Amino acid sequence: MTASDPLHPDEPHGGGVGQRLNWLRAGVLGANDGIVSVASLVVGVAGATTDNAALLIAGLAGLVGGAISMALGEYVSVSSQRDSERALIHKEREELRTMPEEELDELTQLYRQRGLTEQTARQVAVELTEHDALAAHLEVELGIDPDDLVNPWHAAISSAVAFTIGALLPLVAILLPPPSVRVPVTFVAVLIALAATGFIGAKIGGAPPLRASLRLVVGGALALAATWLIGTLLGTTGIV
Template sequence: MKRSKFTHPEHHGVERIGWLRAGVLGANDGIVSTASLIVGVAAANAGPAEILVAGTAGLVAGAMSMAAGEYVSVSSQADAEAANLARERQELADDPVGEQAELAGIYVARGLTKELADQVAVQLMAKNALQAHARDELAISAITTAKPIQAAVTSAITFSTGAALPLLVAVLAPHSLTIPATAIASLISLAALGGMSARIGGADIVKATVRVTFWGAVAMAVTAAIGAVFGVAA
């Protein structure tokens, strides 16, 4: 018997949005900021020791900053979600009939008939009223809910991983080739990161690759120019 094309399990990228966003942001920022810092310091005629110190400091400071920033911002989102859920829980206790009508109205707006919308609202609220309102009224679900610690740890690890690459290249490359070696390795890494993240998320690979590589090149070019100016002034 031929299997229907509608019976196979489907795999979408939406369930990965939370950690993918933090991971891609961390790795991308790690590569761009550290590579730009190294290129800028090298363009200012700094020696290998100064470049190593600057790159290492950038890696550590950046990882801590990313972790703290992600934790604070995602915690704020989590606090807002908790407050909205508490308010919704109280509204369900105070006016369950009105909340049921509100949920049915949402389904009518999405295209269901009033009769079917009423039936769906009744059945979903009978199973889990708060979950139904959280998902369909507040757009809060297990997939999209904020996870501060996960975001912070992911950002710190991925930033450090991304920052380690240009730093390693700067350490291993001959001093005279620090700038081109760091820039080329970083751009290749950014292109790979853009393509990989797009593939995982199901987005356009070419568009994502070009976007992340272009802005990485701009960042390094700007800091190299600034470093060169300060190097000449010195």
């Protein structure tokens, strides 16, 4: 089957699947972090003061710092993963060059472990080796597609943009309403957004969406409540 297979249009086939999933994963993670971290920050400040300037400065500082941190973290993490994949590819290429017979036997045994008979496994190994020995070994032995390595720039940019988009929601929600209702409005907006991102993330990963959304909503509610309580206590005691 190919990526344009009309019989199974909803199934991912062909190259680029790993990179697309990595991009989506980083995006959903970045959005969640942006929502929770900036919401917790501005709600905490709102518990201590009603000054819009203080809320805006705190929210923007959290947005910019968080976006840069997310991008840097994703870039470093995915770069390390790609370096490891490249090292494994180089090692496998050298093994195929220096001991091709041993590698053919290894490939045969890998297919035997998947349930093929000795004769069939040998035939498959021989034919795949003749077609593209490196690709065959990388796929079966290491689960790597040399044409679909993860891209650290995709992950970094996706995380930074998603974090920024997620962070804008609580920032707008805390600044626009009147002071008397800004915290409840922010709570509701943030929890709805977390439920939505949890649902989307679960759908991408094939997990139960209700459970994923519930985890995020409960965790987000606890974070908001904790920071609001701290801000309220500090504001009441006159520390801030």
